[in-house]
Amino acid sequence: MLLKVIAVVFIGFIVYILFFKNKRVDGVKKNDKLISDEMVECPTCSTYVAQSEAILSSGRFYCSKECLNNKKAK
Known part of the structure; x- marks a missing residue:
C-alpha cells in the first residue's frame, strides 16, 4: 500500500x-x-532612469518633469 x-x-x-x-x-x-531595459542619464541631475520611464524632449531623456522644466543649458 x-x-x-x-x-x-x-x-x-x-x-x-x-x-x-x-x-x-x-x-x-x-x-x-x-x-x-536600457538605462539613460538625465542631463539635468545626472541620475539614471529606465528609458521606458524617461521623458523624451529634444532628443534627450529626463527623469522627471521637474528636471525637464529646469534644463541645464549645454
Whole structure:
C-alpha cells in the first residue's frame, strides 16, 4: 500500500515537471525584455532612469518633469 502511494506521488511529480515547469520558464523568457531595459542619464541631475520611464524632449531623456522644466543649458 505504501509503495503505491509513493509511486503515485512520484508520477505526479514527473507530470508536474514535464508540463507545468516548462510554462514557468517560458514566462520568464518573455519577461527578460523588461529586465534588459536600457538605462539613460538625465542631463539635468545626472541620475539614471529606465528609458521606458524617461521623458523624451529634444532628443534627450529626463527623469522627471521637474528636471525637464529646469534644463541645464549645454
